[in-house]
Amino acid sequence: ADIAAGKAKAAVCAACHGGNGISIIPDYPNLAGQKVKYLESSIKAYRDGERKNPIMSPMAAGLSDADVANIAAYFASLPAGG
Protein backbone atom coordinates (compact mmCIF):
# COMPACT_ATOMS: atom_id res chain seq x y z
CA ALA A 1 0.00 0.00 0.00
CA ASP A 2 1.08 3.61 -0.59
CA ILE A 3 0.93 5.46 2.72
CA ALA A 4 1.68 8.84 1.13
CA ALA A 5 -1.19 8.39 -1.34
CA GLY A 6 -3.34 7.27 1.58
CA LYS A 7 -2.47 10.38 3.53
CA ALA A 8 -3.44 12.59 0.58
CA LYS A 9 -6.70 10.73 0.06
CA ALA A 10 -7.43 10.85 3.83
CA ALA A 11 -7.21 14.65 4.06
CA VAL A 12 -10.99 14.86 4.23
CA CYS A 13 -11.10 12.28 7.03
CA ALA A 14 -9.14 14.53 9.38
CA ALA A 15 -12.17 16.75 9.90
CA CYS A 16 -13.71 14.09 12.15
CA HIS A 17 -10.94 11.58 12.79
CA GLY A 18 -8.28 14.19 13.56
CA GLY A 19 -5.12 15.15 11.70
CA ASN A 20 -3.25 12.59 13.81
CA GLY A 21 -5.98 9.96 13.68
CA ILE A 22 -7.32 10.76 17.15
CA SER A 23 -10.88 11.87 16.66
CA ILE A 24 -12.04 15.26 17.76
CA ILE A 25 -15.62 14.13 18.25
CA PRO A 26 -16.25 11.56 21.04
CA ASP A 27 -18.74 9.59 18.99
CA TYR A 28 -16.21 8.91 16.23
CA PRO A 29 -13.44 6.34 16.57
CA ASN A 30 -9.76 7.00 16.84
CA LEU A 31 -8.08 5.43 13.82
CA ALA A 32 -4.39 5.95 14.67
CA GLY A 33 -2.56 2.65 15.09
CA GLN A 34 -5.71 0.62 14.41
CA LYS A 35 -5.33 -2.78 12.70
CA VAL A 36 -4.95 -2.20 8.95
CA LYS A 37 -7.16 -5.16 8.03
CA TYR A 38 -9.91 -3.90 10.35
CA LEU A 39 -9.68 -0.40 8.87
CA GLU A 40 -9.92 -1.85 5.35
CA SER A 41 -12.93 -4.01 6.18
CA SER A 42 -14.65 -1.08 7.90
CA ILE A 43 -14.19 1.33 5.00
CA LYS A 44 -15.35 -1.36 2.55
CA ALA A 45 -18.36 -2.13 4.75
CA TYR A 46 -19.44 1.50 4.43
CA ARG A 47 -18.59 1.60 0.72
CA ASP A 48 -20.47 -1.61 -0.04
CA GLY A 49 -23.45 -0.94 2.22
CA GLU A 50 -22.80 -3.58 4.87
CA ARG A 51 -22.53 -0.75 7.39
CA LYS A 52 -24.67 2.36 6.96
CA ASN A 53 -23.91 5.81 8.29
CA PRO A 54 -25.11 9.14 6.94
CA ILE A 55 -21.56 10.53 6.98
CA MET A 56 -19.35 7.51 6.36
CA SER A 57 -21.37 5.93 3.54
CA PRO A 58 -20.93 8.89 1.18
CA MET A 59 -17.32 9.30 2.32
CA ALA A 60 -16.51 5.73 1.34
CA ALA A 61 -18.57 5.69 -1.85
CA GLY A 62 -16.42 5.61 -4.95
CA LEU A 63 -13.18 4.64 -3.25
CA SER A 64 -11.21 2.04 -5.17
CA ASP A 65 -9.74 -0.97 -3.39
CA ALA A 66 -6.33 0.69 -3.78
CA ASP A 67 -7.65 3.89 -2.16
CA VAL A 68 -9.01 1.81 0.72
CA ALA A 69 -5.71 -0.04 1.16
CA ASN A 70 -3.74 3.22 1.10
CA ILE A 71 -6.05 5.06 3.52
CA ALA A 72 -6.06 2.09 5.90
CA ALA A 73 -2.27 1.78 5.74
CA TYR A 74 -1.93 5.48 6.45
CA PHE A 75 -4.07 5.49 9.61
CA ALA A 76 -2.59 2.19 10.81
CA SER A 77 0.86 3.78 10.49
CA LEU A 78 0.03 6.65 12.84
CA PRO A 79 1.11 6.23 16.47
CA ALA A 80 -1.80 4.87 18.54
CA GLY A 81 -2.89 7.47 21.06
CA GLY A 82 -1.63 10.31 18.83
Next chain:
Amino acid sequence: ADIAAGKAKAAVCAACHGGNGISIIPDYPNLAGQKVKYLESSIKAYRDGERKNPIMSPMAAGLSDADVANIAAYFASLPAGG
Protein backbone atom coordinates in the same frame (compact mmCIF):
# COMPACT_ATOMS: atom_id res chain seq x y z
CA ALA B 1 -19.10 3.73 34.86
CA ASP B 2 -17.39 1.02 36.90
CA ILE B 3 -14.11 0.14 35.20
CA ALA B 4 -13.39 -2.79 37.54
CA ALA B 5 -16.79 -4.30 36.77
CA GLY B 6 -16.11 -3.66 33.09
CA LYS B 7 -12.78 -5.45 33.30
CA ALA B 8 -14.43 -8.47 34.89
CA LYS B 9 -17.20 -8.51 32.30
CA ALA B 10 -14.64 -8.07 29.49
CA ALA B 11 -12.61 -11.14 30.42
CA VAL B 12 -14.15 -13.04 27.52
CA CYS B 13 -13.29 -10.22 25.10
CA ALA B 14 -9.56 -10.67 25.68
CA ALA B 15 -9.54 -13.85 23.61
CA CYS B 16 -9.80 -11.76 20.44
CA HIS B 17 -9.17 -8.18 21.53
CA GLY B 18 -6.15 -8.98 23.70
CA GLY B 19 -5.65 -8.81 27.45
CA ASN B 20 -4.39 -5.24 26.95
CA GLY B 21 -6.96 -4.29 24.33
CA ILE B 22 -4.59 -4.76 21.41
CA SER B 23 -6.11 -7.48 19.28
CA ILE B 24 -4.24 -10.66 18.55
CA ILE B 25 -6.05 -11.22 15.27
CA PRO B 26 -5.43 -8.68 12.48
CA ASP B 27 -9.05 -8.63 11.38
CA TYR B 28 -10.27 -7.53 14.83
CA PRO B 29 -9.92 -3.97 16.09
CA ASN B 30 -7.70 -2.78 18.86
CA LEU B 31 -9.92 -1.37 21.60
CA ALA B 32 -7.34 0.11 23.98
CA GLY B 33 -7.70 3.86 24.30
CA GLN B 34 -10.62 3.98 21.87
CA LYS B 35 -13.30 6.65 22.39
CA VAL B 36 -15.69 5.43 25.12
CA LYS B 37 -18.79 6.70 23.30
CA TYR B 38 -17.73 4.92 20.11
CA LEU B 39 -17.12 1.69 22.02
CA GLU B 40 -20.55 1.96 23.64
CA SER B 41 -22.32 2.61 20.35
CA SER B 42 -20.47 -0.27 18.70
CA ILE B 43 -21.33 -2.81 21.39
CA LYS B 44 -24.96 -1.64 21.37
CA ALA B 45 -25.05 -1.85 17.56
CA TYR B 46 -24.10 -5.52 17.84
CA ARG B 47 -26.46 -6.11 20.76
CA ASP B 48 -29.41 -4.43 19.04
CA GLY B 49 -28.76 -5.85 15.57
CA GLU B 50 -27.69 -2.66 13.81
CA ARG B 51 -24.37 -4.36 13.16
CA LYS B 52 -24.25 -8.08 12.56
CA ASN B 53 -21.29 -10.36 13.15
CA PRO B 54 -21.34 -14.09 13.87
CA ILE B 55 -18.99 -13.62 16.84
CA MET B 56 -19.84 -10.16 18.16
CA SER B 57 -23.62 -10.42 17.98
CA PRO B 58 -23.84 -13.31 20.48
CA MET B 59 -21.10 -11.72 22.58
CA ALA B 60 -23.12 -8.52 22.94
CA ALA B 61 -26.49 -10.20 23.33
CA GLY B 62 -27.88 -9.88 26.83
CA LEU B 63 -25.53 -7.13 28.00
CA SER B 64 -27.27 -4.46 30.04
CA ASP B 65 -26.65 -0.79 29.34
CA ALA B 66 -24.60 -0.72 32.55
CA ASP B 67 -22.50 -3.67 31.34
CA VAL B 68 -21.93 -1.85 28.04
CA ALA B 69 -20.93 1.37 29.82
CA ASN B 70 -18.53 -0.51 32.12
CA ILE B 71 -16.92 -2.57 29.33
CA ALA B 72 -16.52 0.53 27.16
CA ALA B 73 -15.02 2.52 30.05
CA TYR B 74 -12.60 -0.32 30.76
CA PHE B 75 -11.21 -0.56 27.21
CA ALA B 76 -11.15 3.23 26.81
CA SER B 77 -9.05 3.40 29.99
CA LEU B 78 -6.33 1.12 28.60
CA PRO B 79 -3.27 2.82 27.10
CA ALA B 80 -3.70 3.14 23.33
CA GLY B 81 -1.11 1.02 21.57
CA GLY B 82 -0.87 -1.35 24.54
